[in-house]
Amino acid sequence: MPPLTVVICVDHAYVSGGQSKVAIESALGLRAAGARVVFFAACGPVDERLGPAGVEVVCLGQPDILGNPSRLAAARQGVWNAQAEKLLEETLGHLSYDRTIVHVHGWAKALSPSIAKPIQAAGLPAVYTMHEYFLHCPNGGFYNFPKGDVCALKPMSMACWGTNCDSRNYPFKLWRNARMFVAQHVAHLAETFSDIVLLSDLQEKVLATCLPKGAAIHRVTNPVEAEPLGPKADPRSGDFLFVGRLSAEKGAFLFAEAARRAGVTPVFVGDGPIAGELQARFPQARLLGWKSPREAREAMRAARALVFPSLWYETFGLTALEAKAMGTPAIVADGCAAREAIEDGVTGLWFRSGDADSLASAIRELNNDAVITQMAKAAYDAYWAAPATRERHVGETLAVYEAMLARRAAA
Template structure:
């Protein structure tokens, strides 16, 4: 049974990537693996200690806080992280240790890839976003609100003002990408890269080395089987997420207003006033606890996911499907790839509020269609649910295969010598 060193920016579940990293670490520890969590930021989640996990925290801060120049330098190359990770890895078992890197761009930097590579242990990374290939981590042109069609780090990419912030920030992100790809050599040193969906794998595959194996291990979805909801009895549609342009919240608001259907928006963000102006009759709940979000989804006629950007997965879709609630999603996104059009949900052309309004009207007028979509959504999801056990099974199978292949390679090299 291999030892596992989980490398992640945070030792607490501050975001989806950290939540998956730490939940999987706890699950692996409970299965008998010796697990170490190496993180820049604390405090550590109590569940980690309770699971018997060894902790190594750097006591550093998120790059968004602190002095701008100091944090910018840390984001490009965190020397402290590289040095201390190297020390931790020196003590791990040779030939039976996996270094699994999750989030690294918030504090740790690309230096952890270099340190992991120098250790001689097998290194795996989960690609929670598109940051492994794209400077802005989204393969998205934020000023235009459209998916980026440029080859990452090409001349066209470097010249493009595509960042969500200022041009100077794009240049800093390019420097960070150079640190990852050329200084740390991340693509060369990985034994495998884990993608959270086949959709994200297909998007990133053309931009990585042919020798890098891309393996799909779906994230676990923390949902309980409460039985199917009754979406056909509901009269309103629901949006769950941040109120930002790339999430498509303005499209949802405009479409609901055009169709004259009730819309409940669970979340908040910088576009709250715009949403209220566009759809004055919509209900805005603000952010809700997880249990209340589940209730809001189950009370819906359908959940709308109008993302303009691709995303790598999107947790709202499986949460809705598991409840037996249909999903309306924008095309050319990971959420769209997670539904069966006409079976578990409906698709509309990305960015087209009129097309979304048409689907709102269609579902508002057809109880039978809503019921059929919801029943299929519930049935199909629970045939192969994305449980933690399935996630851990996928990780363990990958770990053992990587270690076995490395062992065979080392034996072959020894005989040749």
């Protein structure tokens, strides 16, 4: 049997967030498992681990949409990246038709809907991992940023066109809708994928009416970078910690307010657009700034509890799972997918999404030494009973690929 070839497509060739992190980890793991891996990305620099591992990298060296100094060029690139289309066509044209899979992890920040055309022309089976919701929602989150609430409107309906839900402004929202129109009616992007990978039960519920008809739906566990350090020696020490982008939809203001009501000091690891306002409104908060992944894990290990107060439909909640691996219980909003990583009352607590009093109550409960000691041990044991390793991720991914190839052979 010829070896498997996997073409991974994603906007960034470096770790710019969870999406590219998973794509890179997957590429490394698949290569280690014996697959030929071609990593196709728009934006560099290229992660230094890929080349030495034997991953073939094709990188356009473009800026992403937000990093492009020309707004006109950025708008054009975001709607239709002609360079990406041409280079992907050349890349796929040099590959064998047998046992080749195209796996797209992201397109909305640089690659654009144009990548659909060369995938369709090559006739290769293609799978999409839903790290966000840009395949169906113009702003990628089913979230109304000005209102600070989830959005129940049908994507691309007249009500959607008439609603300013964007984090920037209404003209930008209209541009996003125009791009979605191109993705749906010119590129036919969603229909390019015979298979969709979802990360949570919540995603399946949110996307119930949106997923392409006939697409096979799979679950693949995102890999978590963690070491089995053993249960924490003293779970009672440490702070209530937030790790992630400092933005309103991530619930940073909500956590700070709830911490004030609970009488504890909120600690933030990360950076983002609201950092200055957060410090000004809550001077008691400790903002530690951006940390490397290892430093962030160390902070989670040292924390009393992680607080995951996100207001929107998170697709997975990787940070909550990372904290669990560190033996640190998490307090998570019950309206986001992170709740699926936490057994309420056992390995952490759920609180009513968007409710500062409910979050404050959960913080007070985990400020009890007996409770936190019990939950910390339970969190560590539960995670390491079935750890989300890179090997597990690769095994589940390969099972998806083989199912796709089997269906094509049968057809």
